[in-house]
Amino acid sequence: MKKVGIIGLGEYLPKRVLTNAELEKMVDTSDEWITTRTGIKERRIAADSEATSDMALIAAREALEQAKLKPLELDLIIVATITPDMPLPSTASILQNALGAKHAVAFDISAACAGFVYALSIAQQFIARGSYRNALVIGAEKLSSVTDWKDRNTCVLFGDGAGAAVLSEVHSGGILSTYLGCDGSKTELLNQPAGGSRKPATAKTLEAREHYVKMQGNELFKIAVKTMTEAAETVLKQAGLTFKDVDLIIPHQANARIILAVGKKLGIDEEKIFLNIEKHGNISSASTVTALVEAVRSGRVKKGDIILLDAFGAGLVWGACVIKW
Numbered sequence: 001m002k003k004v005g006i007i008g009l010g011e012y013l014p015k016r017v018l019t020n021a022e023l024e025k026m027v028d029t030s031d032e033w034i035t036t037r038t039g040i041k042e043r044r045i046a047a048d049s050e051a052t053s054d055m056a057l058i059a060a061r062e063a064l065e066q067a068k069l070k071p072l073e074l075d076l077i078i079v080a081t082i083t084p085d086m087p088l089p090s091t092a093s094i095l096q097n098a099l100g101a102k103h104a105v106a107f108d109i110s111a112a113c114a115g116f117v118y119a120l121s122i123a124q125q126f127i128a129r130g131s132y133r134n135a136l137v138i139g140a141e142k143l144s145s146v147t148d149w150k151d152r153n154t155c156v157l158f159g160d161g162a163g164a165a166v167l168s169e170v171h172s173g174g175i176l177s178t179y180l181g182c183d184g185s186k187t188e189l190l191n192q193p194a195g196g197s198r199k200p201a202t203a204k205t206l207e208a209r210e211h212y213v214k215m216q217g218n219e220l221f222k223i224a225v226k227t228m229t230e231a232a233e234t235v236l237k238q239a240g241l242t243f244k245d246v247d248l249i250i251p252h253q254a255n256a257r258i259i260l261a262v263g264k265k266l267g268i269d270e271e272k273i274f275l276n277i278e279k280h281g282n283i284s285s286a287s288t289v290t291a292l293v294e295a296v297r298s299g300r301v302k303k304g305d306i307i308l309l310d311a312f313g314a315g316l317v318w319g320a321c322v323i324k325w
Helices: 020-024 031-038 052-067 091-099 112-128 184-189 203-207 217-239 256-266 285-297
Strands: 004-012 016-019 042-045 076-080 105-109 135-142 160-169 174-182 248-251 306-313 317-324
Touching: 004 052, 004 112, 004 285, 004 317, 016 020, 020 031, 031 256, 042 160, 052 076, 052 091, 052 135, 052 160, 076 091, 076 112, 091 105, 091 135, 105 112, 112 135, 112 160, 112 174, 112 285, 112 306, 112 317, 135 285, 160 285, 174 217, 184 217, 217 256, 217 306, 217 317, 248 256, 248 285, 285 306
Parallel strands: 004 174, 076 105, 076 135, 248 306
Antiparallel strands: 004 160, 016 042, 135 160, 174 317, 306 317
């Protein structure tokens, strides 16, 4: 089994910034209400002309440049998204063509906010076993396209963006352990009811606004704290490490209160928890990877550090990963 690590990172965040003050003019809410309950001050919103693959392409090119690889050297592309360009073909296929990575196998996965960790784990297996050499893993979302801007409970949460990581064999460090989970009995807590085969698009579903994300936030809060705590404990145990060994936790940026509650349950000091939710909101599958990019870029992650990724989302799904940088 080969050691697998991240050799390049990239991100793309749309230019438009949507502040809490602007949301106050759109729905019955306030900056104080949003900030107190979520920790979010602003989020990025993609232009009408920007699709998920467009954002993924920019992030991918940055990651490849950092990895010093050409698109033709890629063997595998995985795009984690719940907002694909279209139902078919896959966003990964569109990205493969746009990149010119014609030798790469390409497919999407749908694991909501845990999508990047899921995709990272899948790519690691392929490289560790020698099936492929170089993989591009993307988390990319245009959540503004499935956000109900009349629902004050959800529209304050979501943003758009993309993050990318290039994986390859490394001689030391790399991904030490991964842990994935799912509980499909609670799909009603966070879903997008219409637009699929169970409830195809009709005038009735459009009128009922069933093509937008629906969420039962209070119930999800409790489950997320419990599940992310357990996932972190499990993945560290698998790596033969303890929380004392961890230099930085990079959680899915869903809600600052959830993140800090997880840290408290784990006995982790707040300075060891990376937060960028204030500026980006929840970008689903792009959340964890863009946070990783920014943690590395800002110097919060240094050579030899032990990093813990921890994510939770609709499905319900969760995933955690330990990386030695």
